[in-house]
Structure formats: structure tokens, C-alpha cells
Amino acid sequence: xxxxxxxxxxxxxxxxxxxxLVSFVWTPYDPVRVDPxxxxxxxxxxxxxxxxxxxxxxxxxxxxxxxxxxxVGVIAVGIAALVGVPIGIGSGLLGGxxxxxxxxxxxxxxxxxxxxxxxLLAAAFGASTWxxxxxxxxxxxxxxxxxxxxxxxxxxxxxxVLAARSCxxxxxxxxxxxxxxxxxxxxxxxxxxxxxxxxxxxxxLSYLGLATPPPTPTWGRMLRDAQTYxxxxxxxxxxxxxxxxxAVLGFNxxxxxxxxxxxxxxxxxxx
Amino acid sequence: xxxxxxxxxRLRIRGPAVTVAIRVAIFLLSLVLASVLIFVVxxxxxxxxxxxxxxxxxxxxxxAALRHSLGLDRPLLSRYLDWVGGMLTxxxxxxxxxxxxxxDQIATRLAVTGWLVFFGMAVALLVAVPVGMIAAVRRRxxxxxxxxxxxxxxxxxxxxxxxxxxxxxxAVKLRWLPANGYVPLREDPMQWxxxxxxxxxxxxxxxxxxxxxxxRSAIVDVLEEDYIRxxxxxxxxxxxxxxxxxxxxxxxxxxxxxxxxLATLFVGAIVIESVFALPGLGQLLLDAVAxxxxxxxxxxxxxxxxxxLVVNTAVxxxxxxxxxxxxxxxx
Numbered sequence: 001x002x003x004x005x006x007x008x009x010x011x012x013x014x015x016x017x018x019x020x021l022v023s024f025v026w027t028p029y030d031p032v033r034v035d036p037x038x039x040x041x042x043x044x045x046x047x048x049x050x051x052x053x054x055x056x057x058x059x060x061x062x063x064x065x066x067x068x069x070x071x072v073g074v075i076a077v078g079i080a081a082l083v084g085v086p087i088g089i090g091s092g093l094l095g096g097x098x099x100x101x102x103x104x105x106x107x108x109x110x111x112x113x114x115x116x117x118x119x120l121l122a123a124a125f126g127a128s129t130w131x132x133x134x135x136x137x138x139x140x141x142x143x144x145x146x147x148x149x150x151x152x153x154x155x156x157x158x159x160x161v162l163a164a165r166s167c168x169x170x171x172x173x174x175x176x177x178x179x180x181x182x183x184x185x186x187x188x189x190x191x192x193x194x195x196x197x198x199x200x201x202x203x204x205l206s207y208l209g210l211a212t213p214p215p216t217p218t219w220g221r222m223l224r225d226a227q228t229y230x231x232x233x234x235x236x237x238x239x240x241x242x243x244x245x246x247a248v249l250g251f252n253x254x255x256x257x258x259x260x261x262x263x264x265x266x267x268x269x270x271x
Numbered sequence: 272x273x274x275x276x277x278x279x280x281r282l283r284i285r286g287p288a289v290t291v292a293i294r295v296a297i298f299l300l301s302l303v304l305a306s307v308l309i310f311v312v313x314x315x316x317x318x319x320x321x322x323x324x325x326x327x328x329x330x331x332x333x334x335a336a337l338r339h340s341l342g343l344d345r346p347l348l349s350r351y352l353d354w355v356g357g358m359l360t361x362x363x364x365x366x367x368x369x370x371x372x373x374x375d376q377i378a379t380r381l382a383v384t385g386w387l388v389f390f391g392m393a394v395a396l397l398v399a400v401p402v403g404m405i406a407a408v409r410r411r412x413x414x415x416x417x418x419x420x421x422x423x424x425x426x427x428x429x430x431x432x433x434x435x436x437x438x439x440x441x442a443v444k445l446r447w448l449p450a451n452g453y454v455p456l457r458e459d460p461m462q463w464x465x466x467x468x469x470x471x472x473x474x475x476x477x478x479x480x481x482x483x484x485x486x487r488s489a490i491v492d493v494l495e496e497d498y499i500r501x502x503x504x505x506x507x508x509x510x511x512x513x514x515x516x517x518x519x520x521x522x523x524x525x526x527x528x529x530x531x532x533l534a535t536l537f538v539g540a541i542v543i544e545s546v547f548a549l550p551g552l553g554q555l556l557l558d559a560v561a562x563x564x565x566x567x568x569x570x571x572x573x574x575x576x577x578x579x580l581v582v583n584t585a586v587x588x589x590x591x592x593x594x595x596x597x598x599x600x601x602x
Contacts, residue, residue: 108301110531110583112308113538116572120312123560123568196427203429204542208557220429227435227546230450234439241432249427 006257009192012250016243020066029057031064032215040233049239052222053229058236061217062243068218069247072133072202072211073195079137080144080194085187087141088148089179092156093171103149106142114139114201122210132211136201140194147190151183185262192255196248203244219244287591298584305576306358310351313569324367341367354569363570368562373570376555381574383453383551387540390471392533395478402479403486408509410491418483425480430539434473434546441469451548470547474539478532485528489521496520523593530586534579 023031028048035055043050049058087106091099118135125131155161161178169177205211206220214221219240226236321337322329329337338344342353357364363373402418409415442450448469454462493499494509494517502512541553548554552571559567 104297104300105304108304108308110534112305112576113535113579115538115541116575119541119556119560120309120568120572123563123565124312124315200429204431207429207431208542208545210557210560223432223435227438230435230439231443234443237432237435237439241429241435244429244432245424245427248429249424252423252426 003257005253006261009250009252009254009257012246013254016066016247016250017070019063020070023060023063023067027057027060027063029060031056031060031217040229040236042233042235050233050235052236053225053233058222058239061222062219062239065217065219065222065240065243066247068129068206068212068216069199069202069244072129072136073198073251075133076136076140076198076202077191077194079134080140081187081191083137084141084144085148085183088145088150089152089175089183091145092149092152093175093179103145106145109139109142112139114197115204118201118205118210122205127205127210127213129212129216132202132205136198139201140198143194144187144190147186148183151186152179155179155182185258189255189259189262192251192258196251196255199244199247199251290591291588294584294587298580301580302577305580306355306573307351309569309572309576310354313565314347314350358570358573363573364566366559366564366567368564373566376567377552377570377574380550380552380555382455383549384537384540384544384553386456386467387470387474387543387549387551388533388536390467391474391478391536391540392529394471394475395482395532396529398475398479399482399486403483404490404510404513406483406487407490407494408513410487419487422480422483422487425476426484428477428480430473430477431542431546433476434470434543437469437473438546451546453547453549466547466549470543470549473546474536474543477539478536481532482525482528486521486525489524490517492524493517493521519593523590526586526589526593530582533582537575537578 033056035051037055039051039053039055041047041051041055047057047059049062051057052061084106087102091102114136117139118132121131121135122128155178161174164174164178202211202218203220203223206218207224209221209224211220212218222240223237226233226240229236321334321341321343325333325337335344342350354364361374363377365372366376369376406415406418406422410419438450441448449466450469451466453466456463490513494513496517498516499512502516503509507515540551541556543549544551544553545557552575555567556571556575558564559571
């Protein structure tokens with residue numbers, strides 16, 4: 001039963017990654033070329049999912065949009081992990097009032113949801129894929145910092161760290177040899193969950209027109225366009241939303257599956 | 272033994288009053304940090320706002336005059352202090368474009384977002400608490416697994432997509448409810464309610480999924496406690512034992528999530544307002560961003576962040592009320 005979660009997650013994520021990879025070399029049609037003669041065609045053998053209001057093949061757009069979605073996820077989660085994990089480990093390792101202050105400052109970021117930060121950045125620098133990625137990344141830093149800190153504090157209290165310290169091992173060596181390997185799995189789980197959240201945030205931002213500008217296709221913008229045709233061509237609103245849901249569900253299940261796999265305590269409870 | 276005595280006084284002093292005082296101090300500090308962050312990002316705005324307002328053909332004199340009248344030629348620090356000082360007295364500055372007071376604009380929009388968030392959370396809670404309890408009690412049966420699966424799917428659905436689908440089903444197909452727009456409560460209560468149903472539901476679907484999962488896991492944790500087994504041995508039914516002994520214990524972790532979710536609800540409302548063309552804070556903010564109306568952006572973001580911080584602080588303080596162990600604990 002537990003394996004099912006993990007496998008389902010891997011399968012769904014693979015589908016999205018595969019769509020993105022294939023779209024680099026092949027799509028059924030040009031994903032940006034406007035064709036007025038082929039507007040709003042329903043699903044057919046030629047256009048599997050039909051065409052949108054510009055006459056662009058929807059299947060092709062969905063495939064290419066997977067690239068943007070994964071790019072934003074990778075960069076945003078990368079920023080959050082690269083900044084948040086060192087903050088968390090450092091704070092857990094050093095302790096004292098300084099680390100307390102650092103964590104409190106990180107906590108203030110919690111009051112800035114990704115979307116609000118992205119709106120601010122878009123207001124200041126103009127909306128782009130970059131403002132979205134950076135905003136989502138910064139807003140996700142506290143989550144990584146907390147997870148890394150909790151893991152570090154736990155490891156620091158263990159006997160083998162005590163043994164290492166009594167042998168005169170320095171803090172940096174303890175961080176590299178004992179803490180990092182122990183914290184890495186939790187960070188991995190967090191990364192998977194954060195990836196799902198990042199995809200949702202990116203979708204909302206591009207729906208609002210605050211992320212990747214056209215003509216680059218994004219699932220969020222496709223939904224915005226589809227809303228115009230809700231009375232005449234409702235199926236347009238189906239596929240991009242489904243794509244977002246599949247991607248997010250995939251990363252959520254992957255995160256849950258990994259957590260169950262890594263946490264022996266949970267595994268015992270399940271049996 | 273000076274050390275021991277000092278420890279003892281600290282234990283006595285750190286009652287609820289000190290816990291509350293520390294939390295309030297953190298709240299105020301966070302507000303200051305947030306205002307600096309907002310101001311700095313907005314001040315980093317590239318390009319000349321006066322140029323944006325007057326267009327490319329403006330003379331350098333008129334640009335300088337406009338900059339002066341907007342206060343953009345003054346040093347950053349005094350602009351920041353003016354802004355913060357004004358907000359403390361309820362003056363959020365004037366919009367660069369409409370020349371109307373920002374505070375008035377925010378006030379008129381606040382009600383729409385407020386109703387949305389309030390009802391969204393209420394509906395989500397009304398669904399999540401009973402459903403989460405059922406999922407926890409029946410976790411080894413099919414019904415529990417089905418609820419978990421559904422909530423997992425609900426987590427993955429973007430709220431704005433749920434909104435679009437809801438419009439299609441209830442406004443386009445069934446024609447039961449209006450597709451978008453807003454009518455103030457004072458004008459027509461029935462129309463007001465009709466216009467809020469779909470936005471609230473689409474906001475609540477996602478929230479309910481998140482909350483259901485947390486309620487479930489909180490109650491599963493409680494159900495494994497010894498005192499529940501004791502209560503069962505004393506003849507209480509599973510639900511009876513949960514009702515009598517479990518809910519208060521489970522409520523602590525649920526309240527935490529509730530606070531965090533309330534914060535995301537404010538932000539979720541921005542997107543939902545866009546789906547249903549509701550004239551709330553989100554629409555105000557997005558319009559201001561499109562026009563680069565700095566004062567409105569700053570003010571609106573500050574109000575939203577303020578709301579989030581207030582909720583987070585209230586959640587932390589509620590632990591003190593809910594859990595006597597925290598109330599008297601020495602940290």
C-alpha cells in the first residue's frame with residue numbers, strides 16, 4: 001500500500017517530465033504560430049485536444065508549457081534549498097541568541113506568501129519567469145530552514161555526535177560528515193512537496209499575468225484564455241487544469257511516498 | 272547558590288503575561304521588517320514613475336514638478352518614515368493615478384475580500400472537521416482511504432481552476448448562479464449571497480482538502496494515546512472517547528494549521544477575485560501593479576501582510592489558552 005503512493009508519484013512526475021523532454025524535439029504542431037483558419041476546432045484525429053482561440057494546437061501548448069512549469073519548480077526549489085538549508089543547519093549547529101534571531105527573521109518571510117512577493121516583484125521589475133521563480137524561491141526559504149534546523153538539532157543531540165566532538169572533531173567536519181547526510185533525506189521530501197507548491201504558485205501567477213509573458217505557453221495563461229470561451233468551448237478549460245493537477249499530485253505523492261520510505265516509525269505504524 | 276535562585280525567579284516570571292508580551296514584541300518587530308521590505312522593493316522600481324504617468328513626450332520641467340508633488344525627489348529614508356508615520360494615523364498616502372486617498376480605496380475593497388475569506392474558512396472548517404474525524408476513525412477501512420484519496424486530489428487542484436469549472440457547471444450549464452460580479456450586502460442581500468456562493472465554494476474546496484488531512488492526522492495521533500484506550504476500557508465508544516478526551520488535544524495542531532491556512536486564504540482570495548471579477552483587495556492590487564501605482568501597491572500589500580501577521584500571532588497566543596502545559600511551561 002505504501003509503495004503504491006511512491007510509485008503513483010513517480011509515474012505522474014515521469015509523465016510531466018517526459019512531456020517536457022519530448023516537446024524539446026517534437027510537438028504535433030508549432031506551439032506559438034497563430035492560424036486563424038483553425039480557430040476553436042474541437043478534438044479530432046489531427047488535433048487530439050482541439051485548437052484554442054488563436055488556432056494553436058492545444059496538445060502542443062500543453063507539452064511545451066510543461067517545460068516552463070518544471071523550470072520554475074527546479075529554480076525556485078533550488079533557491080529555497082540552497083539558502084534555507086545552510087541557514088537551518090548553521091542555526092541548529094551554533095545555537096544561542098544569534099541563531100534565534102536568524103530564525104525569527106526567516107519567520108517574517110512566512111508572512112510573505114509566494115504570491116504576494118511575486119506581485120511585489122512583478123510591480124517593481126515587470127512580470128517575467130524570473131520574478132516568479134525568485135519570488136516563489138524566497139517565499140519557500142523558511143520551510144527549508146525549519147526542516148534543516150529541526151533535523152540538525154536532532155542529530156546534534158545524538159551519541160555519535162557527542163563521540164565525534166569528544167574526539168575533537170570541529171563543527172564544520174560534524175556538519176559535513178554527520179549532519180548533512182542525516183538531514184538530506186528530510187530535505188529531499190521537503191523539496192518534493194515544495195515543488196508541488198511551486199507549480200501551483202506558478203500556475204496562479206501566470207493565470208494572473210504576473211509570470212512568463214506570452215507567447216511562451218503556460219498552463220495558467222491557457223486557463224485565463226480558456227475562460228473567455230467558457231460559454232462556447234468549455235473543453236479548453238479542461239486540459240491545462242488537468243495538467244496542473246497531475247503535476248502537483250505527482251510531486252505530492254512522491255513526497256508522501258518518500259517520507260513513508262524514509263521514516264521507519266511511520267512504516268511500522270502502517271503494518 | 273545564585274544560579275539556582277535565578278532559575279527559580281525566571282520560572283515564576285515566565286507566566287502567560289510574559290509569553291504574551293514576547294509574542295507581541297515579535298509581532299511588532301515583524302511588522303517593521305515587513306514594511307521595510309515592501310518599501311525597499313517598491314523603491315527599487317526601475318524607470319521613472321513620473322515618466323510613466325506623463326508619457327515619453329513630457330518636458331523635463333513638468334517631470335521635475337510632478338516628481339516634487341509626488342514627493343519622489345526626497346531622500347528614501349524620509350519617504351519611508353512619512354509612509355509609515357502616515358499609516359499609523361490611518362493615512363496610506365494618495366494614489367499616483369486617481370489622486371484618491373489609498374486608505375479609502377482599501378477600506379471600500381476590504382469588505383469583499385473579508386467576506387470571501389470568512390465564508391471560505393467557515394465552509395472549509397464545517398466540511399473538514401467532521402470529514403477528517405471520520406477519515407481518522409475509519410482509517411483502516413475503505414471509506415477512510417477514499418476520503419484520504421479525495422483530499423489528496425483536492426490538494427492538487429488550483430483554486431482558480433476549481434472556480435472556472437464551478438462557473439461552467441453552475442452558471443453556464445445549470446444557470447443557477449451568476450458567473451461573476453458583486454453586489455454589496457446593503458443593496459440586495461439575496462444578490463450579494465448569490466454572487467458569493469461560487470467564489471466561496473471554489474476557495475473552500477482546496478482549503479477543506481488541506482484541513483481534512485491535518486484534522487485526520489491530528490486525530491489519528493490522539494487515537495493512539497493511552498488515555499483513549501483507558502476511556503475505551505471504561506466503556507466509552509470510540510467517538511465518545513474522542514469527543515470527551517481527544518478533541519481538545521487534537522485542536523492544538525489543527526489551530527496551527529488553521530492560522531497558516533487563513534494566511535494563504537487571503538492570498539487565494541486575490542486569485543479567486545480575479546476569476547469572478549470581484550472588486551476586492553486583490554483586484555485593487557492587480558490593477559495598481561498594472562498601472563505601477565506605487566502607493567496603492569505598497570499600502571495594499573502592507574494591509575495583507577498585516578492581516579497574515581495578526582492571524583499568526585493570534586494562533587500563537589491561542590496555544591496559551593488551549594494548552595495549560597504551554598501556559599505554565601518554562602521554555
